[in-house]
Amino acid sequence: MEIDENGVLRLKGRIKAAKDVSFTLNRPAVLSGDSSIAKLIIKHYHERFNHGNHNTVMNEIRQRYYITSLRSKLRKIAYECQWCRINRSLPKMPSAEGDLPPERLRHHQPPFHVRGLHDIGFASIHRSKRNLRVMYSDNGTNFVGANKELMNIQEVHEKMKKEADVRTIT
Known part of the structure; x- marks a missing residue:
């Protein structure tokens, strides 16, 4: 200095x-x-x-x-x-959450009538001898990849669609 x-x-x-x-x-x-x-x-x-x-x-x-x-x-x-x-x-933008799907808002439906799936593998939940009606999943890479593979195998895809229709699964 x-x-x-x-x-x-x-x-x-x-x-x-x-x-x-x-x-x-x-x-x-x-x-x-x-x-x-x-x-x-x-x-x-x-x-x-x-x-x-x-x-x-x-x-x-x-x-x-x-x-x-x-x-x-x-x-x-x-x-x-x-x-x-x-x-x-102050927050810059208010936090916006997405709307709930209509299946979550139905009343007088049995539990697990609609189910969400998050890469947990195969699981089946039964309620008084009835299987699930609607299933949702996230867009995990394993689901997206499996969907592409199933689309390539058209006959397997058609069989799965028929089986889902028989069981009234959307």
């Missing part, structure tokens, strides 16, 4: 030989993070860069100033910033 001709404490940089680099980038002014001028500078850069993330604001500040404990001071400024408190606390 050194004191320049204006009495400002400056940090000695290691890029003295770099061409087309400003003096403030080569020798940034050293400020205490607790000083009021440092807080005003941090607040100015925070607002100037649209309340951006901390790394962006810190990078821009460090090109002209070396402020001690900059990260914690910037976090405090952002925490006290009314704009940041309002806009970062």
